[in-house]
Amino acid sequence: MIVKTFADFDLKQIAASGQCFRLEEAAPGRFNLLASDRYLEILDMSARQDIPGAEPSRTYGFSCTEQEFEEFWSPYFDLSADYGAVKRLVPERDRYLRNAVSFGGGIRILRQDLWETMVTFLISQQNNIPRIRRCVRLLCENYGNTVIDLSGQTHYGFPGPDKLASVSEDELRNCSLGYRAKYIRKTARDVSDGSLCLEAFRHMDYATAREALMSCYGIGIKVADCICLFALHHIEAFPIDTHIRQVLEREYPKGFPVSDYNGCAGILQQYIFYYELFHSAI
Incomplete structure (x- = not known):
């Protein structure tokens, strides 16, 4: 250690x-x-x-x-x-x-794997965090590679696009994915057969990456912004979900001053999201 x-x-x-x-x-x-x-x-x-x-x-x-x-x-x-x-x-x-x-001053924007982030945020649509975690866990346990830790315990890696492309929609639904199963299967097939190149996203600016992601099956503006922020590290991305929209209407009726924050508004978005999620419980 x-x-x-x-x-x-x-x-x-x-x-x-x-x-x-x-x-x-x-x-x-x-x-x-x-x-x-x-x-x-x-x-x-x-x-x-x-x-x-x-x-x-x-x-x-x-x-x-x-x-x-x-x-x-x-x-x-x-x-x-x-x-x-x-x-x-x-x-x-x-x-x-x-x-x-x-x-929420201890939050940082993680640099996550693009494929994993695409799938997990497809799962996140109309979902809550505990249920998203459960869906991801089931997906990994059923289709991920075995990972053994130093004490000999078994864990499961995240399944790649080739693996998920070979799985039927019904099998994916068994991971509690519901209608999201069709989005994941189609995206996996597109990556697996080369019609969607993940590497290409890494060379795009924020606006180009966002538009390209929104052309993918099942990805709307909020999920595209989450992928841009949490996988491609475009920290100017500012995902707007229900929590953030309520804050903007209440605190920033003229719009959040994104231009004041030197291309790092996504970090501030995370502080706001966390504050809204947990401050009301205190």
Whole structure:
């Protein structure tokens, strides 16, 4: 296990932020994460105070080598980016956004696998986070590769497009996917037969990638923006779901000032989403 301390980084907040569905707090302060076919256990070694405005810098133990951490997990967690600089862009006069930033200040935008993100956000349509997690778990258990951790326990990686292209729609529906099964099967077939090139998306700017994604079966504007933000790392993307739309109507009736935030409005969107999701429960 290697130990690291980072500012503006809180796994509990990230796990609950709705951007990733295979990062879970298995026990208080202990997290399990599967990304593609990689498995990681993370231990929160900080004394936690779960209060708004608490210092978001934390110390964690990671069950990997230093090399694997630097080559894969550090980029995955976007640890080289200065999120403090993003927070400093929010003016004092915007009390709502400053409160949201303070409340969820440990969130970072994960750099997730494009294929996995496309499928999980197809699943996310008209769905809630616990049910999305269940659907993803069933999909991985049924069709993913076996991943053995250091203690010999079995986990399951995320199934690739070739595997899901070979599965019938009825079989996918058995993973509690409902009508979303047809979207996933069609997307898998398009990737598998080469009519949809995932690599091409990596070379597109935000506007081009968004339009290209919206031409895919079952992907609308909100899902396209989520994929742009959470997989392609276009941090100017600003997905609008029911929670965000309500905030915009209530707090920003003239529109959210996206242009004020130097192409990083997507980070602020995550602070807002998390604040709306959990602040009302306090």
